[in-house]
Amino acid sequence: MNVLQLTNLTKKFGSFIAVDNLSLTIKEGEIFGFLGSNGAGKSTTINMIASLLKMTEGDITVLGKDINKDRKYAKLNIGLVPQDIAIYEDLTAYENVRFFAGLYGLRGSELNERVREALKFVGLTDRQKSYPKDFSGGMKRRLNIACAIAHRPKLIIMDEPTVGIDPQSRNHILESVKELNRMGCTIIYTSHYMEEVEEVCTKIAIMDHGKIIAEGTKEQLKSIITDTKDMMIELRSLENIDLEQLKDITGIRAIQADEDTSTIKINSELEVNNFNNIIQYFISNDIEIRSLEENAPSLETVFLTLTGRNLRD
Numbered sequence: 001m002n003v004l005q006l007t008n009l010t011k012k013f014g015s016f017i018a019v020d021n022l023s024l025t026i027k028e029g030e031i032f033g034f035l036g037s038n039g040a041g042k043s044t045t046i047n048m049i050a051s052l053l054k055m056t057e058g059d060i061t062v063l064g065k066d067i068n069k070d071r072k073y074a075k076l077n078i079g080l081v082p083q084d085i086a087i088y089e090d091l092t093a094y095e096n097v098r099f100f101a102g103l104y105g106l107r108g109s110e111l112n113e114r115v116r117e118a119l120k121f122v123g124l125t126d127r128q129k130s131y132p133k134d135f136s137g138g139m140k141r142r143l144n145i146a147c148a149i150a151h152r153p154k155l156i157i158m159d160e161p162t163v164g165i166d167p168q169s170r171n172h173i174l175e176s177v178k179e180l181n182r183m184g185c186t187i188i189y190t191s192h193y194m195e196e197v198e199e200v201c202t203k204i205a206i207m208d209h210g211k212i213i214a215e216g217t218k219e220q221l222k223s224i225i226t227d228t229k230d231m232m233i234e235l236r237s238l239e240n241i242d243l244e245q246l247k248d249i250t251g252i253r254a255i256q257a258d259e260d261t262s263t264i265k266i267n268s269e270l271e272v273n274n275f276n277n278i279i280q281y282f283i284s285n286d287i288e289i290r291s292l293e294e295n296a297p298s299l300e301t302v303f304l305t306l307t308g309r310n311l312r313d
């Protein structure tokens, strides 16, 4: 069954096209990742799906129903975890979840039960009487998730839920995504953290300039890149390296140098000569190589090859 269908969806802000004629189908049981750099149009798309933003053109159907014809049905079946945390500081954790779940028509003992269930799910049962002002960023995020899932929506949309939080909460959230999926929810997950998308998503759409430029499982996306390899080169020091000069070597598509360590990642076309030239550059510039490793292409490489840019420039 199709949980979500976008057909020729477009959003214009004045003359600027933020979402450009986008079509997409999300099937029941998928964890669907939207991957794109800042400004790609992810949040705009999500906000239209959640009826927070009016579309300029196109159609959106949720579980087979056009959202413009039955907005209430779509709302009941969607749980949105927005990018900016939306909780009330002067309500306790319990009261926050109760408030949001109440907006979906839940009442009485059923409401209280769902609130307890949602708080337990995000690991905040012990803190249900506390106010969010005493919470860490990660705990606020988890509370935000509880507010979005208490009405048991079939489609849960999480917009960059791990930005700016501690690693423990991040792991908790990633595990929650998988658990919600096991419980039967379909999930849309947006991020510009490649590793997260690789870890949790069963299908991925790469967005750029309001369009989907590639879509598939991570294996399918990686198979797009058949003529490129990633090389990790560890050097004794990065001091003498002129990155601009290095970039000019034939076959090099991109170089990422990490300031803290002496490792550089080179994305190069798959030709023996290219490798030889890169090594030759280091030897002739008296730069000592500590180790050299060839990696299978990552989603980062896929993104770079398709867009010409790093995901997090």
Ligand SMILES: Nc1ncnc2c1ncn2[C@@H]1O[C@H](COP(=O)(O)OP(=O)(O)OP(=O)(O)O)[C@@H](O)[C@H]1O
Pocket: 013, 016, 018, 036, 037, 038, 039, 040, 041, 042, 043, 044, 045, 083, 192
């Ligand atoms: N209300 C608005 N008015 C004008 N332009 C907007 C508005 N909202 C978004 N945009 C523009 O639309 C584009 C897409 O923004 P959007 O927030 O959807 O991107 P995103 O992929 O979610 O990026 P981010 O990761 O930064 O949230 C951006 O260029 C943004 O500046």
